[in-house]
Structures are given as structure tokens and as C-alpha cells.
Amino acid sequence: MNRPDILSPGEPEIDAVTAQCFVRFEEAFGTRGFAWDVQAQIMSLGKAIEIGKGKSAAIFSDEDSLVFLAEGACKLVAWAALDRAQVLSFHFAGDLVSVPARAEHEYGLIALTPSQILSFPTRRFLQAVNEESKLLVELHRRTDAALAECRDDSVGLGRKTAQERVARLLMQMAGRIGVASDNEVLIELPMSRGDIADSLGLTIETVSRQFGELRDAGLIETGGRSGVRVLDPEALLQRAGPTCPRV
Structure with missing residues (x-):
């Protein structure tokens, strides 16, 4: 598998895509009821990216990211080399995906269909919502479910x-x-x-x-x-x- 063309966060800057991604994020996590300052921080941290089929989105490779898949389907891959990638998981609209920072391997999301994502730097996002208990509970629930599925996949x-x-x-x-x-x-x-x-x-x-x-x-x-x-x-x-x- 050759490494696909990469789109950087915020490219292309399409207001309609950004608005649609945030609307779907609000619907999924109920952020519309958050304090205005929290909503403003979420808006400032999120980067909306539209990804064509077969393209890869460069997230925040130097830090862990939380990626909300607003539309489409993607695969999470780990690059072992420029032309070798391991498919780790498949994700669909409504999923929240944890994408690790670059370490021994580089990780990325590749669109299986035309997709729209909303990417947040994990640490700064969690700091911004640390008083929103309902959201934190939902994030923990999703994390636990993902870990359980990962263990089952390993078996x-x-x-x-x-x-x-x-x-x-x-x-x-x-x-x-x-x-x-x-x-x-x-x-x-x-x-x-x-x-x-x-x-x-x-x-x-x-x-x-x-x-x-x-x-x-x-x-x-x-x-x-x-x-x-x-x-x-x-x-x-x-x-x-x-x-x-x-x-």
C-alpha cells in the first residue's frame, strides 16, 4: 500500500464543511448546552477536513488526537514504512477515533469513501471540557468499548x-x-x-x-x-x- 496524498488540517477551508462537522458533533455529544466559553474553545480547537476517497488526513502528528467522523467511512492505519501500512480498525459516521501521536510508527486515517472529519488535539480538548461531566462520561464509555473490542480483536x-x-x-x-x-x-x-x-x-x-x-x-x-x-x-x-x- 503506497502512502496516499495527504491533506493538512484545515485544507480545504470550506465553511460549509466546518459548520456541518460541528453541527453533527453537537448532535452526537450535546455540546450546544455547554457554557459559551467552553463552546468557543471547542470551536477554536477543532479542525474540519474533507477527505476524498483514498486520501489520507494529516491530523496532529506530534500529539495525540481525537477525531470525530462526521460523514463517510475511514480506516485507521499505522505506517511501518513509506509503502507498508497495517490496517488497525474501520470507522464510520458518528465514531470518535483516538489517533496516537507519531512514535515508532506514524498513524493516519484514510478515507474509504468521501469523508468529513473534525480533529482535536486530545490533551487540549480534555482540558477545555474538564468540567463537562456528561461528555467525559461518554468519552470514557467510548474508550472502554474501543479497548474491549481491541482486546477481542487481539484474541x-x-x-x-x-x-x-x-x-x-x-x-x-x-x-x-x-x-x-x-x-x-x-x-x-x-x-x-x-x-x-x-x-x-x-x-x-x-x-x-x-x-x-x-x-x-x-x-x-x-x-x-x-x-x-x-x-x-x-x-x-x-x-x-x-x-x-x-x-
Whole structure:
């Protein structure tokens, strides 16, 4: 994976995008009821960035960042070298993503679809909202949930079979972006088979083979490059193994 073109914070400076990002942030976290000085600090700290598909957003590489995904879908990656990146996680509209500062590796968000994000320097943001207990509780809740999912993913990489890993990812996507219809779930996957393989520690060929086996078992149908219909969520859940969330 070659490093994509990078857009710096605030580029392009589109007022409509900035306004829309802050409106969606307010809706997600209820910041409209905060004191005026707190709202002003949040506005001054946040950097709205519009990212084209396949582009990477340079956040605040010298410090930890909190990134609110206002629209679209992104993958969080760690660059091991200029042309080698590890997909760490997938994120969708409404997610709040913790992006570490550059250390042994450089981290970044790459848009899977055209996306809009709002980026804050973590330390200064937390200082600005340290009196807003409801927001802090919500941030802790999201952090705890992300850590729990990260632990489960680590177990999956170390102990689950290839089919269990693929089934678990499909169940996760069904819960996040799936559309339920009767007893089925339709998913439009924004990520490529290569992204899926990278995130699961598998080869593209293995991922494709597991999709085929799940399809042959009557658990899923596939359409085009991104469409997946989960025909039997309960049976797919069983294939995913323990710790997999229900849809």
C-alpha cells in the first residue's frame, strides 16, 4: 500500500464543511448546552477536513488526537514504512477515533469513501471540557468499548481460524452499517478485500476463499465488489465463535 496524498488540517477551508462537522458533533455529544466559553474553545480547537476517497488526513502528528467522523467511512492505519501500512480498525459516521501521536510508527486515517472529519488535539480538548461531566462520561464509555473490542480483536488474531475471523468481521459490519430486512441483513462494505485481509492478518486469497465457503454454506450472498447479504445471522454468529457481538 503506497502512502496516499495527504491533506493538512484545515485544507480545504470550506465553511460549509466546518459548520456541518460541528453541527453533527453537537448532535452526537450535546455540546450546544455547554457554557459559551467552553463552546468557543471547542470551536477554536477543532479542525474540519474533507477527505476524498483514498486520501489520507494529516491530523496532529506530534500529539495525540481525537477525531470525530462526521460523514463517510475511514480506516485507521499505522505506517511501518513509506509503502507498508497495517490496517488497525474501520470507522464510520458518528465514531470518535483516538489517533496516537507519531512514535515508532506514524498513524493516519484514510478515507474509504468521501469523508468529513473534525480533529482535536486530545490533551487540549480534555482540558477545555474538564468540567463537562456528561461528555467525559461518554468519552470514557467510548474508550472502554474501543479497548474491549481491541482486546477481542487481539484474541481473534491469535486464536481464531480464518473463517471465524471473516465471520466475526461480517457480524461487526452488520451491526455497524447493515440494513436489516426481515431476518436478513444487507451490508455495503466500503473496504476492499485487501483491507479486510490486512486487518485480519490473512491473505486476500484466504479472505476470498472464506467468503466463498460462507456463500456455499448458505450463510451469505455476495453482489458486486461490496454487497453482502447475511442470510442467516444466527448461523453466521456461530461461525464467528465466542465474543462476537450480536446484530
